[in-house]
Amino acid sequence: MERLWAPWRQAYVTSTSAGDSSCIFCHAFEPGRDELILVRGAVSFVILNLYPYNNGHLMVVPNRHVPTLASTTSLEQTELMRMTRHAEIALTEAYKPQGLNIGVNLGRSAGAGVLDHLHVHVVPRWNGDTNFMSVVGKVRVLAEDLGQTARKLRPIFERLASSNA
Numbered sequence: 001m002e003r004l005w006a007p008w009r010q011a012y013v014t015s016t017s018a019g020d021s022s023c024i025f026c027h028a029f030e031p032g033r034d035e036l037i038l039v040r041g042a043v044s045f046v047i048l049n050l051y052p053y054n055n056g057h058l059m060v061v062p063n064r065h066v067p068t069l070a071s072t073t074s075l076e077q078t079e080l081m082r083m084t085r086h087a088e089i090a091l092t093e094a095y096k097p098q099g100l101n102i103g104v105n106l107g108r109s110a111g112a113g114v115l116d117h118l119h120v121h122v123v124p125r126w127n128g129d130t131n132f133m134s135v136v137g138k139v140r141v142l143a144e145d146l147g148q149t150a151r152k153l154r155p156i157f158e159r160l161a162s163s164n165a
């Protein structure tokens with residue numbers, strides 16, 4: 001199990017090395033930072049991981065800068081789960097993965113890179129992708145750029161949101 005969760009840890013350590021005072025999820029609201037965002041809900045949003053473990057690696061994030069599930073409101077809990085469900089549907093439709101990892105890392109010991117802003121990882125998985133990782137170390141070669149991923153997934157999220165699914 002631990003093997004499966006290790007890869008995105010490294011990505012976040014890298015992405016936050018510029019400074020602990022900045023929060024990449026709060027910054028996602030700034031003008032011009034929308035390219036990675038797939039959909040916005042009332043109290044949460046879905047964003048592509050800038051350093052994906054696999055094509056389609058995304059995160060479901062509450063708008064509020066809250067560190068834990070314990071500090072979320074019932075509305076946030078409901079929407080986070082609904083968005084996570086939409087992520088499962090969208091990734092399955094667009095990528096037909098053989099599996100999905102869906103999970104939350106709370107605290108540095110658990111592998112969280114962004115410590116104070118809760119986020120749910122959703123990662124499509126294929127047989128052998130972990131083996132590939134071990135061969136090439138921490139470098140992964142992805143077949144698709146993030147813009148392409150966003151163009152593939154956005155219409156599916158929009159359809160799901162508008163159909164109230």
Ligand SMILES: [Zn+2]
Nearest residue numbers: 023026065117
């Ligand atoms: Zn934040």
